[in-house]
Amino acid sequence: MYLKELRCHFPLPGFIDLPASVDVLENTVPRKVVVEFKIESSDPRPEVRILSITPFSSVFETPAVNPTNASNIFTVQMVLNGSVDFEQTRLYSLSLGIVPADSPVLRSLNIRVINVNDPPECEPLFQLPGAEVHIPEDHPVHMPFYTVLARDPDKNDTIAFSICRVLPESSRGQFYIDGRGSISSNQSFDYHNGPRAENSKSRTFSSLESRNVSIYENGGAEDVVASVRANSVTSNVLYAFVKTHPAYKIGREDGIIRTAFNLDLETDRTLTQTILLVRALSLSEGRSGTATVTINVLDVNEHPPFCSPPVFVLTVPETTEIGRRLGKVTCFDIDISKHKVSLTLIEDNISLFKFRLRDGQLQVNNSLDYDVANVANNNFQYEATILATDAGSPSLTSEIRIFVTVTPVNEFVPQLAAPFALPVPENARRGSVVGVLKATDADWPFDSVRFSIPGDNDLLAADPATGQLYLRKELDFEEQHRHTVTVQLVDFGQDVDRTNSKTGVAEITIQVENVNDNAPICNPVAYESTIYSTLAAGVPILTLNCNDPDGDVLTTTITNGAAVDRFQMNDLSLSSKNMFSYVPDGVYDDSMFVVTIEVSDGKYSANAVAYITVVPWTTTVPTTTTKTTRRPPQVVTMVTEFWDPELWFVVVLTVTGALLLFALGLLTWAILLRAETEKHAMTDHQPASPHSDQRFDGKAQDPGKNRVKQSSSFSLAVS
The missing domain is CATH 2.60.40.60 (Cadherins)
Incomplete structure (x- = not known):
């Protein structure tokens, strides 16, 4: 399998074909395009600014940016705003920047002024219509009477003078001019006969x-x-x-x-x-x-204030202290009037009250919190604008954009969120999810927390990412009702330093819920009791010692049929329904009863057996004239010892007995088979016996009485 990484390309702002330098003739007229180049930017309205110019001058207008047919490509024209002079400034060094952007893209441009041979300038008066000079007629020949003051704007140029016209034409050869501009006459002047000014x-x-x-x-x-x-x-x-x-x-x-x-x-x-x-x-x-x-x-207020820097792009930690200086903005009016410039800080809803201006210093005014949802939605960036407004009429304004990106700092310890007590039924299976841990962290992102259970805990395991709690062993309400578990929370990814994490510790309580998962317990399961037949009905004979480990209410039921009619249960107490009768030649109750009792908690049950021995006792008192003192009967219980062999002996004895019975069976079968053979042989030679139809039923008969003795007792009543 091959994986290919795809990335979306967003063009970064940049200059495409900006030359390092351009030449401009000094006689270039204003509004002339000096240089044209292209830029690339994903911003639909990019702006190119002259960030600085050396030496300072406003001879260049703000570059004009226009779109082209190509996507994200724009043309930029720089226009001359005034005249340039080779003799004054021969080189302008400009710093250009593309804004807005996360960080302005800067490029340098050198503009060289090319010298042009300018015409000489005459001063002060030697221009059309000319200078008026008064010359006396006795002015010496060849002595200069006027000097043309001229200069060449171009340095190191030489000026040559010549006379191109003389009025009247008859005097053309009379005047000449030397290389210094001095005009002289090679003839003398005659006021009466030569040219002269009349009534000037x-x-x-x-x-x-x-x-x-x-x-x-x-x-x-x-x-x-x-x-x-x-x-x-x-x-x-x-x-x-x-x-x-x-x-x-x-x-x-x-x-x-x-x-x-x-x-x-x-x-x-x-x-x-x-x-x-x-x-x-x-x-x-x-x-x-x-x-x-x-x-x-x-002066016309035509230029907005010039500010440096034109944009603030900063990255600071969210713990930057209040009053911290982020930078200084300097603004001035480049108009000749030098209007006063006032600064105003404009903030949006996110950056409201976060910054302040003090004497042009941009300072932190409030905590730059990283852990806020609207800041996160704005790519963790605070934005503001400084308006620089001059006092001209009309006033003009420049904008200084502020982009302050804050970086996270892990400041807070993660806290465990409710619930802190988790109810878990005691029959929950191992590996099942019994709860989910939730944590809150004041640092963004708020859910970057990993969970763990430190120490030698063997009750729970935690999923580090989801916080799900898994049961590691079975619970028993009867053994322990409550468990306290320590939970550890560690945050991550909330600091530029990825190793900077904070750890929180909390305790949760596992409350074990009781579940009816145990049968009632009776100890002992067999009871023996000997009573007199005179015991009144409803009087407890014995009380079962039974309880439910789950604490449920117990109910009792007599399950064997014969005992149901004779006995009854009141809670855990066994009593007879009526008195016993032992009248000779009348109703004669049994003296030995086996009562099977079912004890139930509603879901599970246990059985107990009660062995009741009834001692017949007459209630008739013989007539006598003397009052005798009778002792109450004493019941003596005799315990019979019995042999209780070990299990292996019982198994061996059983197997041996089975083999012996099998051998006896084979022997009996062989004898019977032989007897049957002989019987058939005798039948063929002897008559049948008249008593051959009588059969032995195996029952013993008592010739005196027609009832079976069923009572046997190890109790002896002594009076």
Whole structure:
């Protein structure tokens, strides 16, 4: 026979194709998928969390988990929540975990930021529409009159400068710029004959006013922030930032300021306030102006509190003391507002009042009992949830799941349950079940108890598993009414340490029930009594000495017919029904009676024999003139000795007698056969005898009286 073990497979949570590292270009726009991988989980709604990130940042959103056509397989996408900068952070190390699970499955992921050659940034004013420089006409030739302040966001890059356009075109060859951004003229300036600015004060826009604008973060890209409008009669006014601001852009023709990407203060806290210098230039009018726009980005409570650890998975013994620290939870708000975070412990019916929070410490508040049915039905696990709620508007909440599995500890001694007294009939057979032991144990499982009867007990045997008691020897109520037996109870399987068991001892009482299983006993079984014929009827002649070992009531019955008419029984006393008569030539009773008496307890019976000798005695008193004193008769009983041989002698004598009789029989048969032969021979020669028909009956006749003498006595009456 071959046995094959079958096991049900439940997939464990795990990452399938998560790479060790991925690369992200620093110019990747927000909401772009950084990495996509798969996980396997039997949970229909698994969750993948970013447990930690180094250095800390909120540039990545919570991974999105979506089901696939395959069973227990899910796809996970990690999306960029903001901009990354190679010059600031080149590597992010993330710790990912799949929850919920008995223990979170952890994997590490490294995200490397790849450098992108960003364009140089000019500051502060050398951008469209340009900087306005006042130069005296006696400015020395080849002396720089303006230096372009520019930088390259990329480290170790070199910036090259060149002049691409000069107005008027006739002055194109007059100006040059060196490698440091300094602009010089190779000719002298002539105020009267050369180009010059006329009435510069009237060439500015008077309606460009400074503005203070407040917007909320996470408005998305292309979100309208503000607009700048110049008081120009023409429509060909151009707008530009004096300084480049990557987070914003302005409409070249309409002056509308928009966000370049989604603004997230948690990603870039420098976005809290930005001062924009907006230059307006009308080429046709030759007028320009600068407006200051201050943009305040307000925080949006978008991120629930970040808590560490995100889940508690603990295993503790059920005897864990109250106040024991199970772990500390740390929560903070990753929003830039840094709202205060409050912790609330939520418990279910099983874990109610079992835990408490003290300054973020998870502590045991009450005994973690293992030996409770509803805890056993929950796989001996206490579950609770810590809610971390920030003070933002609206408030956001994170959950920290708590899974505390308790292990058993054998704490209690098993106790024997009632009944403690077992009635057993005395006729119960050996090997029969006379009772069942039952025990209770406060440790789970409550019935893990083995039974035994220690010592040299020869009365009972116990089945270790079921507690059934088997009778090992026969009982006798008449010998012993009650037996006390010591029972031992040992529990098992109620502790992590399988050798840790507790032993209980109890006593049970076997109460033997009386059963009518014994016949009455008469001692002696034969009685002799001599009475006078003058004894009145109903007067006890003798009393039987009989009793029942079972204590039952005895009844007596005279069983031989002749004695029934003459004698009667009152309980155990024998008496005559009427007086005896010994009148000559009249009624003449027997003087010797044998009375057979049956003594019964209702089920079993015994016989006793009474030998009654009646002494005839006249009741007539002779007439006399003198009063004589008569002695009461004395009864003298003479005991006759008899020979009582041993059993073997009787057997030998019997066998010898039988052989002798057999031999005599053979001899008699031979003689008779011979006599018969001779008789036939004589018959043939002699006449028949006239008395041949007479037969001898073998009876003796008394010629004087026609009655048989039956009385014989060994008693002598002396007067």
